[in-house]
Amino acid sequence: MNERYETGLIIRAARREDGGDLTLMANLPGVRHGTARLPFTTQSAIEGRLEAPGVNLLVAELEGTVVAQAFLMQQSGRRSHVGYTGIYVHDDHTGQGIGTKLIEALLDLADNWLGLRRMELTVNVDNADAVKLYERFGFEREGTKRGDILRDGAFVDCHMMARLKDAPSFV
Template structure:
């Protein structure tokens, strides 16, 4: 995947990616757009995102043997088994190269074609215009605003709750 100027691939995250994921989450721009805290360690990443969670799918974008983006899909259970939550981020030096779009596309395909999820949710900082535009292009809509939702560099920031709804998958009709 990627464009002619920048080649990258999307794959499942593996335990060997902990160092690269920690480095990614410690980048100032990446952290600015996510809920990650400074000083993430490979061990913390291993426990948090690479641990045993059968309802979590974590994928990475890789270029030249380096992690340049990551995205996760957390599937809920019980009465929310039809819902999944997405989180994602792209390396500071590789924005606007199609990585975010490719990560989001991979997760929505998984949600739609393999898991049958009807609702995908995410939260995004209200000042992250590029991410909001990406999510809207993928069919997400703003459902609400959480005022002073997160603390970012000493300032309380609002977030938008966004979601994408689609009809529940139905049976294949036979033409016999």
């Protein structure tokens, strides 16, 4: 299913032919800065993720070019009610509402198709825009992993965030 917006943005499932656009995006300085990605990600590594079992990959396409990616991995066993997610947006397309459209699509998938009750993610503490976006959709900070990611020779803390849907009472 493709979701088209008045801006011409299309949210759809990732395809193998998106590998080039996704590789370009993964290697951008802004994307790398805001994620745990290493520099010099290869296209074959990206294409391997496109076919990984249990991973739902969505892309945002604008004028025929992929400008953002989101993933949702459903956990297994006694954690099958949990999904782990993340988003990244092309450096030239941040602040345009693309992340908002992707998180809406991810949460629709999680809530209405997979029946997930808990969505988890980690986000660098200095990525204020991403933290704000996730909080708008009901994600709450559950803790901070100190020195979690090595970036440009320095360790960066990450927030663990989660969104609970129709949470049962806990023992």
